[in-house]
Amino acid sequence: MIELRDIKKIYRMGDTEVHALAGVSLTIEDGDFVAIMGPSGSGKSTLMHVLGLLDVPTTGQYLIDGKEISQIGEDDLAVLRRNTIGFIFQQFNLLARMTAVENVSLPQLYSRQKMDLKWGGELLERVGLGTRLDHRPNQLSGGQQQRVAIARSLVNKPLMVLADEPTGNLDSVSEVEILRILKELNDDGITIVVVTHEEEVGQQAKRLVRMRDGKVQSDERRAPKSVPTSRSLADEAVRKNPYREVLEYFYQGFRTLLANKVRTALSMLGILIGVAAVVAMLAIGRGAQKDIEASLSSLGSNLLVLRSGAIRRGGVAQESGSTTRLTLEDAEKIEEQVANIKGLAPAVQGRAQVAFGNKNWSTQVIGTTGAYEKIRAYTPVVGRFFSDEDNQRRNRVVLVGATIVREIFGGQDPVGEMMKINKVSFQVVGVLPEKGSGGFRDQDDTVVIPLLTAMYRVLGKTYVDSIDIEIETPEAMEQAQEEILELINARHRVPPSQQQQAFEVRNMADIQAALTDTSKTLALLLAAIAAISLVVGGIGIMNIMLVSVTERTKEIGLRKAIGARKRDILLQFLAESVVVSVIGGIAGILLGWGVTVAVSLIAGWATSISAGSVFLAFFFSATIGVVFGIYPAKKASELHPIQALRYE
Numbered sequence: 001m002i003e004l005r006d007i008k009k010i011y012r013m014g015d016t017e018v019h020a021l022a023g024v025s026l027t028i029e030d031g032d033f034v035a036i037m038g039p040s041g042s043g044k045s046t047l048m049h050v051l052g053l054l055d056v057p058t059t060g061q062y063l064i065d066g067k068e069i070s071q072i073g074e075d076d077l078a079v080l081r082r083n084t085i086g087f088i089f090q091q092f093n094l095l096a097r098m099t100a101v102e103n104v105s106l107p108q109l110y111s112r113q114k115m116d117l118k119w120g121g122e123l124l125e126r127v128g129l130g131t132r133l134d135h136r137p138n139q140l141s142g143g144q145q146q147r148v149a150i151a152r153s154l155v156n157k158p159l160m161v162l163a164d165e166p167t168g169n170l171d172s173v174s175e176v177e178i179l180r181i182l183k184e185l186n187d188d189g190i191t192i193v194v195v196t197h198e199e200e201v202g203q204q205a206k207r208l209v210r211m212r213d214g215k216v217q218s219d220e221r222r223a224p225k226s227v228p229t230s231r232s233l234a235d236e237a238v239r240k241n242p243y244r245e246v247l248e249y250f251y252q253g254f255r256t257l258l259a260n261k262v263r264t265a266l267s268m269l270g271i272l273i274g275v276a277a278v279v280a281m282l283a284i285g286r287g288a289q290k291d292i293e294a295s296l297s298s299l300g301s302n303l304l305v306l307r308s309g310a311i312r313r314g315g316v317a318q319e320s321g322s323t324t325r326l327t328l329e330d331a332e333k334i335e336e337q338v339a340n341i342k343g344l345a346p347a348v349q350g351r352a353q354v355a356f357g358n359k360n361w362s363t364q365v366i367g368t369t370g371a372y373e374k375i376r377a378y379t380p381v382v383g384r385f386f387s388d389e390d391n392q393r394r395n396r397v398v399l400v401g402a403t404i405v406r407e408i409f410g411g412q413d414p415v416g417e418m419m420k421i422n423k424v425s426f427q428v429v430g431v432l433p434e435k436g437s438g439g440f441r442d443q444d445d446t447v448v449i450p451l452l453t454a455m456y457r458v459l460g461k462t463y464v465d466s467i468d469i470e471i472e473t474p475e476a477m478e479q480a481q482e483e484i485l486e487l488i489n490a491r492h493r494v495p496p497s498q499q500q501q502a503f504e505v506r507n508m509a510d511i512q513a514a515l516t517d518t519s520k521t522l523a524l525l526l527a528a529i530a531a532i533s534l535v536v537g538g539i540g541i542m543n544i545m546l547v548s549v550t551e552r553t554k555e556i557g558l559r560k561a562i563g564a565r566k567r568d569i570l571l572q573f574l575a576e577s578v579v580v581s582v583i584g585g586i587a588g589i590l591l592g593w594g595v596t597v598a599v600s601l602i603a604g605w606a607t608s609i610s611a612g613s614v615f616l617a618f619f620f621s622a623t624i625g626v627v628f629g630i631y632p633a634k635k636a637s638e639l640h641p642i643q644a645l646r647y648e
């Protein structure tokens with residue numbers, strides 16, 4: 001039994017108040033068939049919405065079986081509504097995308113998370129549409145659509161069916177049919193309340209309530225009420241399975257998206273491009289970084305390189321000339337006097353023309369001592385490194401880099417061959433290990449010969465360009481660095497004002513760290529740019545979801561009327577945006593992977609896709625779906641059922 005006590009509903013429109021219900025007291029007994037009639041604007045629909053728990057009265061009490069429920073929350077109202085009340089609207093309010101039987105079963109999505117199409121089919125059979133289960137609303141006549149809506153109102157076995165002008169849009173034949181069905185339902189014990197302005201409909205009811213100006217004008221019993229169904233609400237408590245619930249939302253979201261393929265594809269595009277960019281950028285950045293790291297690790301780490309800094313810095317060199325040039329003696333003194341030195345190799349560099357047979361090639365010549373092999377990790381892959389004896393005797397022996405082997409020896413093993421360096425004959429004694437290029441100059445385009453040979457026979461230098469010094473431990477490097485500078489400045493009598501510039505000791509570990517840092521920064525920068533495009537993609541999704549919410553306002557109203565809680569609507573829209581972004585994300589990963597492969601094939605850049613970046617991109621896109629989906633989804637969930645239903 002439903003009892004309304006002095007219900008008032010006041011709409012405020014600016015300064016004026018509209019008293020849609022001005023104190024209605026009404027009792028509706030179980031099993032009754034009540035028609036509510038009255039002129040337009042008399043408050044019939046408002047009363048219906050209050051009765052149907054779609055709207056809350058401004059003041060007054062609403063009691064179900066003596067229990068006061070007018071102050072319970074929106075979501076609790078939704079649950080109560082779907083368990084007890086079925087709705088039939090003048091506009092039918094069927095979802096166009098769904099078939100008849102799916103429309104009928106839709107309320108079950110909210111009451112038991114699973115649409116039982118068999119039960120839906122039985123109900124359609126009962127309203128005479130057993131042969132139309134798979135028709136869509138636009139393939140049905142108005143009367144048939146209203147019968148589908150009646151079947152839908154019955155799907156949760158309601159105690160009461162509320163019909164708002166159910167025959168208002170129908171021809172007279174359909175009207176008779178609909179009324180017959182309603183009467184039948186009432187005979188089964190279901191309470192029926194019909195709002196109508198048609199006298200014929202009112203005359204069919206067992207009780208006729210007339211309204212005027214928001215008040216009950218008359219209340220007339222015309223026939224005894226039916227025996228009510230004996231059903232208590234407790235029977236209907238359904239066990240919830242949260243996983244199935246979420247799965248169902250995703251399934252529904254997926255279907256909605258499939259129904260709007262072009263729009264879905266367009267909203268996916270942003271995420272797709274963003275994710276592809278992130279994956280590709282990270283792969284290219286990581287590839288470059290690995291390359292640099294590889295070529296750096298080939299240098300040896302506890303390495304100091306001493307050079308005269310003056311030459312490159314101008315000033316000092318021009319004034320003091322040869323005083324800042326390093327000599328072989330400097331190297332000897334450093335080795336003698338500085339602590340913790342593991343190895344030391346003076347070196348000269350220059351360019352020279354090399355030749356073998358009829359092949360010519362311009363390359364870098366390095367002249368150094370035997371210690372260079374260990375310090376620079378230059379153990380030959382074929383043959384041997386030269387000895388100190390080779391150096392002392394100024395022997396004409398040479399080690400060649402991989403590029404030289406390729407360019408002038410045609411890839412053949414050159415060991416033992418005689419080649420020319422600046423027209424002087426040298427015997428090849430070994431092949432240097434490959435060091436790669438890594439964005440720098442080609443480190444394999446080089447030949448290495450004994451230091452004295454280089455100085456006096458090839459390059460004509462009486463000084464050395466640099467001294468490589470390997471220190472015992474990383475900890476000792478700083479100290480050694482200072483001692484070396486002090487010693488060398490003293491030896492060359494560099495005035496204190498110029499000591500900063502005359503010589504420099506470069507620490508390979510520092511350079512390594514700096515370069516690695518740079519390449520990391522670069523990779524991050526690339527990824528950040530790509531991430532921005534992801535965010536833009538997210539905004540695209542949000543846009544389209546917002547449009548979709550507006551467009552589906554009526555649908556949201558209907559879903560709420562048939563029992564969807566706020567969170568059901570929220571999750572439904574969220575699931576849609578997550579599905580869009582996750583599918584876009586997966587497609588983006590594939591595209592990014594393709595781009596990466598193409599780039600390394602076409603441009604020849606090193607690339608490296610990491611599982612981490614793929615995971616990151618996926619995670620990112622899913623997060624974007626949630627983040628940018630929340631606002632539209634929240635907006636949808638907060639729509640008022642009545643206003644949403646009335647939205648045009």
Ligand code: ADP
Nearest residue numbers: 011018019020039040041042043044045046047
């Ligand atoms: P009926 O269904 O009998 O035609 P309604 O219940 O729809 O009447 O409306 C009763 C009164 O309340 C009318 O004067 C109508 O203009 C007003 N009304 C209904 N809904 C709103 C609303 N959302 N905002 C302001 N006024 C409203």
